[in-house]
Amino acid sequence: MLERLLITGANGALGSLCRARLGHLARVIRVSARGDLGEAGPNEEIIRCDLGDKAAVQALVEGCDGIVHMGGQPVEATWEIVRNANIDGMVNLYEAARKAPTRPRIVFASSNHAIGFHPQTERLDAKSSTRPDGYYGVSKVFGEALARMYFDKFGIETASIRIGSCVPEPVDHRMLSTWLSPDDLISLIERIFAIPVLGCPIIYGASNNDAGWWDNREVAYLGWQPKDNAEAYRAKLDAAQPRPGPEDPRARLQGGLFCADGIHED
Amino acid sequence: MLERLLITGANGALGSLCRARLGHLARVIRVSARGDLGEAGPNEEIIRCDLGDKAAVQALVEGCDGIVHMGGQPVEATWEIVRNANIDGMVNLYEAARKAPTRPRIVFASSNHAIGFHPQTERLDAKSSTRPDGYYGVSKVFGEALARMYFDKFGIETASIRIGSCVPEPVDHRMLSTWLSPDDLISLIERIFAIPVLGCPIIYGASNNDAGWWDNREVAYLGWQPKDNAEAYRAKLDAAQPRPGPEDPRARLQGGLFCADGIHED
């Protein structure tokens, strides 16, 4: 059991989920975000913090031996937004972790958008080349590289999870391949903190979907077995909406609509 | 749902199966063979056609947006028979598909005999080298290459299924590895027509057999999960017949008896 687990971005979708369901992992859960986080729960402590503020981040990380880093910009945005949240924020977090005598182990919420330009007909594993689909995706490649550097140089362990689509249930056909059920995300994080030696793995965050694209064999040592399967929702999806056509990026590329130009409109 | 699905070879074993069970895939099912096809069912239209007749094949394909190509010579035969049915017939079919404004998607009944000379102790995937075991097997390598050329050059999508042994149940020990249950073939074809972007995959057509030789990981994106397992028939087979001896091609080579000389007797 951890002494103190920090959850960043704890008011976001995934951060809230982690806050709600990971309380058993540590004696104290420190939840953090820029915005409001409500009341502290029984074993919680709340610290408001902007990840772009280096000194504040250092204070935030102090005393923690585990970090679930869900903070940052979660979708494509202008470069300035992505840079501040996902580039500078990551550096601040890892510098703080390096200085902390508690040597925190880190879960980094990377993203499938680090490999979004691979076609959906291709199977990937952790050794596949990165093909980010926008600033957001590039920032995740950056984050994984930063984590690896802090592992090789300073021994900080990180699990980079390339999260697919973590929502209560699949809401479009692409999610038949990318869905990560909340239960499976939680069980994955539990496994990451339970294993004595983690290393610095890249893990595809997807449930046991019949139509999955990603191969996690290399991280079988974690003992994580996702239990859910998006296939259970296929009929419902087929009934509710048309399948995307063959030219639609949602049907062609793993990153889906992120591969279409969104930000660079001028 | 397709507008019009053509099933060739519809009076053969697999063609009949498809005719009986794929009616829900299209508004109209066009069934075709050289021989008699009986009465047309509710949403069927029947066209007798020799695949060697170029003009007839062009008419046959017209109006179809899906083709399940089960026609052709299904086992080893003299070169002339194989050539006419599986070489010329394929060219006629693909030329017709190329000209059809409906851009039909094609399921091509390829065969394990395209790789029959690999030993049974070897695991194969779609990138394994072809090692055909006779004229029939060579004609299937030809068919897969032709399909790939029409995909690269003209955008025609094909799923080449290297069918193992599609029979109601395994009837010899080799089929403990090669069996493809009729249910699993049908569910595979359903998946092939359901996915928005197919590409031009090579798929091993085998059920979820404990003793299987073939690895379909690369086509997991189809979301096909075969449900049957030949292992359920092992005890029955063991009771009914002796296992082949170690020198028997049925125990040594993936293509089984096709690897023994059959046609070139002179």
Added chain:
Amino acid sequence: MLERLLITGANGALGSLCRARLGHLARVIRVSARGDLGEAGPNEEIIRCDLGDKAAVQALVEGCDGIVHMGGQPVEATWEIVRNANIDGMVNLYEAARKAPTRPRIVFASSNHAIGFHPQTERLDAKSSTRPDGYYGVSKVFGEALARMYFDKFGIETASIRIGSCVPEPVDHRMLSTWLSPDDLISLIERIFAIPVLGCPIIYGASNNDAGWWDNREVAYLGWQPKDNAEAYRAKLDAAQPRPGPEDPRARLQGGLFCADGIHED
């Protein structure tokens, strides 16, 4: 069914197990060990034999068409002990097998200690490089190489099983990855003798553990499906003992404590 199956080391842990549960594989079971083997069972014959005695081993193997070779030194020991039991003993056994007109098929109890220095965060298959963790592990690499030579040169078939931890249930956290249930070992040996052509495979002897390190895809042709899963014991282990720390060889290296120096103390 075999005519006569020899089980060596039949008074050891695994040899006893095989003796107790493989009686159905042959008309006669010949059990052997250096020490006492008790009373002969119904279809048993007992031969006491030191594997270091070349002539005795030749007599022992005579008339056998199957061998389950569980004999030898089962853990790290001084070089002399390992050499006599696992080096000379193997050579005697294979020379005897080569001379036997019955051409026995052999199950060789190799060990995960042939690859013990790989980190636990790495996934291995039969093509991974060997990294033995002591004299014992080196003797197993020797045994696999000897078996391969007798296969290539004389046609003797061997299945080398790199046994993980074959005990009734996992007794430490490392076994969550390495456990081989007795049932799964037995079913594996049954499959090895049932298949018409075995070849000379290297098989990882582990159950279907969620947290497994080893990939047996290449030997799927055997049709072996381990049924047990060490994960069922995780909660019990967690309750009973602390997890090893990150510097502990039991948490870092696949060979566990064998990777720590034990024998070379001077």
Added chain:
Amino acid sequence: MLERLLITGANGALGSLCRARLGHLARVIRVSARGDLGEAGPNEEIIRCDLGDKAAVQALVEGCDGIVHMGGQPVEATWEIVRNANIDGMVNLYEAARKAPTRPRIVFASSNHAIGFHPQTERLDAKSSTRPDGYYGVSKVFGEALARMYFDKFGIETASIRIGSCVPEPVDHRMLSTWLSPDDLISLIERIFAIPVLGCPIIYGASNNDAGWWDNREVAYLGWQPKDNAEAYRAKLDAAQPRPGPEDPRARLQGGLFCADGIHED
């Protein structure tokens, strides 16, 4: 030294080259083509033969222990032309070789157009997937598969050479990568007939070009070292003609203009 070497297509560009320069390989050189072959040289015998004529081909091959098969349709053409020359002609040749007690070793003039749809930025070796660029390319895939089948089933050895551009010197920029100098082709064929065991290799027929795309490491056992390098002609080419633009198939795809539609114009 061979007893009798058959050169088919001996009045074509490559056949003539072989006729002119391979006379030392055999006691008798049998030259063949459909058309006129002029006067027989000192150790030559001339046999006019249409490869589509099965009986004539059998007579042609009789008594030969080596074949350099340069006959057939050498560029894209209508299906009927390609089929007759490259499909039926191959089958006739291999059937004749199978029946010949002399067990001829065969050099098969395959082509880079068997893999023409790979982009020029990709490196290929013999295990790369085939991606033919037209009927001609598909016929070469067929030929390689047929050769492999006759090797696996009947022990006929073939070297399939995927010839790049065998001309006196490069005449366009693509040939900086594909050029095979006549000297290098000749030295390759010499090596193929000199080695005691050939197997059934696929060899890329290209000189030692700085800008080459193809990796022949797997056939280094032949001991063939091409000596020429198209790079020597780059300045001359640059001076004489513009480089193709980035959309030109000659700059994008390994098969060059063959990847553009040529035959299927309707």
Added chain:
Amino acid sequence: MLERLLITGANGALGSLCRARLGHLARVIRVSARGDLGEAGPNEEIIRCDLGDKAAVQALVEGCDGIVHMGGQPVEATWEIVRNANIDGMVNLYEAARKAPTRPRIVFASSNHAIGFHPQTERLDAKSSTRPDGYYGVSKVFGEALARMYFDKFGIETASIRIGSCVPEPVDHRMLSTWLSPDDLISLIERIFAIPVLGCPIIYGASNNDAGWWDNREVAYLGWQPKDNAEAYRAKLDAAQPRPGPEDPRARLQGGLFCADGIHED
């Protein structure tokens, strides 16, 4: 020949080299840096520009159809320095390139420090995982990912050169493996602008060193053949300085001293 080639960082070591020797590649050479650039040469135009100034960079790139991007922070530094020069600077450059109707092709000066934590006993190619050795190295991984995204999404072609040690001659033992002679760098850039289709390759920038670590086979299509070999300097180096000891990062890790902590001293 290019219309206008931009050289950034033109007052740095490599930028000056490019300025001095690439004048023949374009009608106009636009040289740029933050600092002084002296007098404009015959076909030169000089533009002082801070890469952190988005608008200025856009003006800088305008009208250019080629860019040699040598600008930025060239060694490890504080995060702020690296970020401004190598992260923000890259984004500004690529945004400007995307908007330029001239569609410039880009040479990006990446670095071996993107893979610096690989041991020197390991051979790498373009598919090897990145293992950056500091902020500088992480910024190069970022740059390569950004370039790839602009290629996949907007068609901008980049050659990322992982430059080893580009100096007049090797000055320490590690450079026996990493040396890139100035001549070889220049010939590489010439090839990059000469090829009609570049794609988005990762190229190891090292001469033809006997003791090299990096495999460029995948980019042989460029036709680049480095001519120099650091081995010629071995005797001189051995005479002038001791070899580093086995614990020295300069002898253990590809990134050499960059792998030792330099910046994170607190």
Added chain:
Amino acid sequence: MLERLLITGANGALGSLCRARLGHLARVIRVSARGDLGEAGPNEEIIRCDLGDKAAVQALVEGCDGIVHMGGQPVEATWEIVRNANIDGMVNLYEAARKAPTRPRIVFASSNHAIGFHPQTERLDAKSSTRPDGYYGVSKVFGEALARMYFDKFGIETASIRIGSCVPEPVDHRMLSTWLSPDDLISLIERIFAIPVLGCPIIYGASNNDAGWWDNREVAYLGWQPKDNAEAYRAKLDAAQPRPGPEDPRARLQGGLFCADGIHED
């Protein structure tokens, strides 16, 4: 420069060569063998020693910081001979090295017979599976495994050289592929002792032969470039002797005649 280099087997063919040509590697050369070694040269010391004598070997190794281990049984022999010389002798040598405070680096004369059963048409590298061709070959697999264990467990560095045929010039056709010129062996050993960090590589000991089978790319970091090429002797060999026929093991298998049964004659 080494302090004291031990050369074992110094009266054998390769040991004599090393004695004659490696004198410059160390201040003192300690030469050893069971038999007579003549007079000590200027910087030599002579120690007669049976490698089977554990205590004697420990004394032999004492004070050495480099070992060229050419001692042992150099060709196939009875098991007892091979075991004593190559199994027990290796263990004695490595135990002595482990105990020596000088931490000697070791060159181990392994052999191509560790992989002799691979066909000559196959290309191998250090990751290829071992396929020994007799007791001698198995003893070399043992030696490589032992060396690896002492590296992983105790940090002893070894270069295992799978020596091809180290003779003054090739004397049969197989040596066109396997020849290692004496000069190239010497330059390889020089490189092994010059590099600061060696690791524990497996190196194929063959010259730069046109017809080579073995790929040393993975050990390019050594900076070894063999200069000789057996091809220079082909014409001489062809003139002097017939090529082996296709059934001859010398033409089929990499281990040549070692793959034929020699020792196991009963």
